[in-house]
Amino acid sequence: MVKESDLTHLNYLRCVVRETFRMHPAGPLLIPHESLRPTTIQGFHIPAQTRVFINTHALGRNRKIWADVDEFRPERHWPADGSRVEISHGADFKILPFSAGKRKCPGAPLGVTLVLMALARLFHCFNWTPPDGETTIDTTEVYGMTMPKARPLLAVATPRLADHTYH
Numbered sequence: 057m058v059k060e061s062d063l064t065h066l067n068y069l070r071c072v073v074r075e076t077f078r079m080h081p082a083g084p085l086l087i088p089h090e091s092l093r094p095t096t097i098q099g100f101h102i103p104a105q106t107r108v109f110i111n112t113h114a115l116g117r118n119r120k121i122w123a124d125v126d127e128f129r130p131e132r133h134w135p136a137d138g139s140r141v142e143i144s145h146g147a148d149f150k151i152l153p154f155s156a157g158k159r160k161c162p163g164a165p166l167g168v169t170l171v172l173m174a175l176a177r178l179f180h181c182f183n184w185t186p187p188d189g190e191t192t193i194d195t196t197e198v199y200g201m202t203m204p205k206a207r208p209l210l211a212v213a214t215p216r217l218a219d220h221t222y223h
């Protein structure tokens with residue numbers, strides 16, 4: 057069974073999770089913040105006490121940053137030097153699933169570990185197919201403070217390991 061110590065080595069799975077957060081961030085506008093003092097960022101003036109939203113959903117679909125934005129393509133995150141794929145934001149700030157800075161999600165390491173572990177075990181233990189008669193899995197979302205799926209996920213799990221593994 058997959059162990060926590062395996063997770064740093066599962067680089068393709070890490071790409072899958074990063075790509076999922078690029079396309080489907082849990083909070084599309086993160087949590088609203090307020091500027092304490094006036095500032096200017098890349099020519100945009102932000103007065104003090106302005107409510108600021110970070111549109112991380114738009115960041116993940118920004119065509120100046122990403123090619124083929126609507127394609128789920130985990131390989132795009134594969135590091136040329138073989139280093140570990142970063143799922144929280146890296147130095148380039150190209151995705152911000154947990155926000156950044158001093159109010160960044162303090163649960164990010166735990167969140168990343170739980171998501172990786174759940175997926176790793178589900179992929180290791182089962183083959184997954186769409187329900188009978190369907191060829192794809194519907195990933196349409198509802199926009200709001202969070203982004204739940206529009207329709208419940210329906211997928212068929214078939215065990216792929218020896219029986220005793222599941223007890």
Ligand code: HEM
Nearest residue numbers: 082083086087153154155159160161162163164166167168
């Ligand atoms: C995949 C899982 C998770 C995601 C995608 C996520 C995402 C986020 C985001 C986007 C924020 C807002 C940051 C901002 O203010 O801009 C946040 C805040 C926060 N998260 Fe998470 N989170 C996850 C898991 C967790 C876990 C497991 C915990 C606790 C064990 C946690 C605790 C918190 C807390 C306390 C804040 C508020 C931080 C503050 O305002 O200073 N999160 N999270």
